[in-house]
Amino acid sequence: MDAEKLLKKQQLKVTSQRKAIIRVLQNTDTVLSAHDIFSEVIKTLPGINFSTVYRNLDVLLSKGIVCRITPESGGVLYELRREDGHHHHVICKNCGASIPLEYCPMEDIQAKLMEKGFTPTEHRFEIYGYCEKCNKGGELNEPF
Amino acid sequence: MDAEKLLKKQQLKVTSQRKAIIRVLQNTDTVLSAHDIFSEVIKTLPGINFSTVYRNLDVLLSKGIVCRITPESGGVLYELRREDGHHHHVICKNCGASIPLEYCPMEDIQAKLMEKGFTPTEHRFEIYGYCEKCNKGGELNEPF
DNA sequence: CTAATTGCAAATTGTTTGCAGTTTA
DNA sequence: TAAACTGCAAACAATTTGCAATTAG
Numbered sequence: 029m030d031a032e033k034l035l036k037k038q039q040l041k042v043t044s045q046r047k048a049i050i051r052v053l054q055n056t057d058t059v060l061s062a063h064d065i066f067s068e069v070i071k072t073l074p075g076i077n078f079s080t081v082y083r084n085l086d087v088l089l090s091k092g093i094v095c096r097i098t099p100e101s102g103g104v105l106y107e108l109r110r111e112d113g114h115h116h117h118v119i120c121k122n123c124g125a126s127i128p129l130e131y132c133p134m135e136d137i138q139a140k141l142m143e144k145g146f147t148p149t150e151h152r153f154e155i156y157g158y159c160e161k162c163n164k165g166g167e168l169n170e171p172f
Numbered sequence: 173m174d175a176e177k178l179l180k181k182q183q184l185k186v187t188s189q190r191k192a193i194i195r196v197l198q199n200t201d202t203v204l205s206a207h208d209i210f211s212e213v214i215k216t217l218p219g220i221n222f223s224t225v226y227r228n229l230d231v232l233l234s235k236g237i238v239c240r241i242t243p244e245s246g247g248v249l250y251e252l253r254r255e256d257g258h259h260h261h262v263i264c265k266n267c268g269a270s271i272p273l274e275y276c277p278m279e280d281i282q283a284k285l286m287e288k289g290f291t292p293t294e295h296r297f298e299i300y301g302y303c304e305k306c307n308k309g310g311e312l313n314e315p316f
Numbered sequence: 317c318t319a320a321t322t323g324c325a326a327a328t329t330g331t332t333t334g335c336a337g338t339t340t341a
Numbered sequence: 342t343a344a345a346c347t348g349c350a351a352a353c354a355a356t357t358t359g360c361a362a363t364t365a366g
Contacts, residue, residue: 040345041339041340041341041344041345041346042340042341043339043340043345043346043347045346045347062330062331063330075348076348077347078330078331079331079332079348079349080346080347080348082331082332083332083346083347096244098242098243098246100240100242102242102248103330104246104330118285118290118292120290121293127288127290129281131277131280131281133275133280133297134299136275136277136280137273140275141262141299141301144304145303145307146264146271146299146301146302146303146307147301147302147307148262148299148300148301149265149300149301149302150244150299150301151297151298151299151300152244152296152297152298153277153295153296153297154295154296155278155290155292155295156292156293156294156295157285157290157291157292157293157294158290158291158293159289159290160288160289160290163290185319185320185321185364186365186366187320187322187364189322206355220322220323221322221323221324222355222356223322223323223357223358224323226355226356227321227322228321247355248355
């Protein structure tokens, strides 16, 4: 779905800034920091401000258009949320590649938790490591 | 194990600040922010500085004495690392209670990832919700 | 005694806010 | 044209740093 449609669907005003941010996220299969996004967007929209990027990532997040990833090492990363249901991430520590994972561990333990009187509302499951490409050839970056 | 032994075992100098920080973590079963820890430690060690707390949390982390939790909602939380092997956390969003979980989802998919050429190095699995106590009675805090 | 550690103050980073002008629906 | 959105500059919170004095081994 293109940027404009995504925005309209969520009843958000269609601005050039929002379209640009979404396009950046659409044109990559890696997770990006707010800074990454800003420095990409500014190429096509030289006037844009950092606060606009932050504000829009927040609204996109609240509307479920993007999702947020917070690696143990710190920092906050974003990616476009896939429309096809709940899933988790496998993320390459070298190139940032984000691979969706269908498997969800909650199914296996939901019942057990409820038994103990704990009511789960959210969970996160993320896997970090090296993707096929980065495994093999060459130098590693370790950006996070 | 008492604070002093923990430090000696990791070949760290035993200072009153480090002992105090570890004791705070030992005397709770909830996850704590750096700020929480600081305001607790300062009660017994009035002169301690925030930077000392941060620096020491870093060394304790690197030595595996504490572990770090970063909820999706932001912020960084710490708790004493349990000695008994790998485990994950179930955390109450109301009172911060941290319940260890023996179950680890990696076993179930490790092989599948390797097949795809992905080499996992780390992972995280955290569950958030409400513990038995908070489920029932009373007002909720939602501190994170 | 020497290297590690601490307190202090200042710097830095990442993010958020108020406001006045601009744009979208 | 009203409400939403943006740029700007300033504020902010959390964390880090350099340095001189202190302390543990």
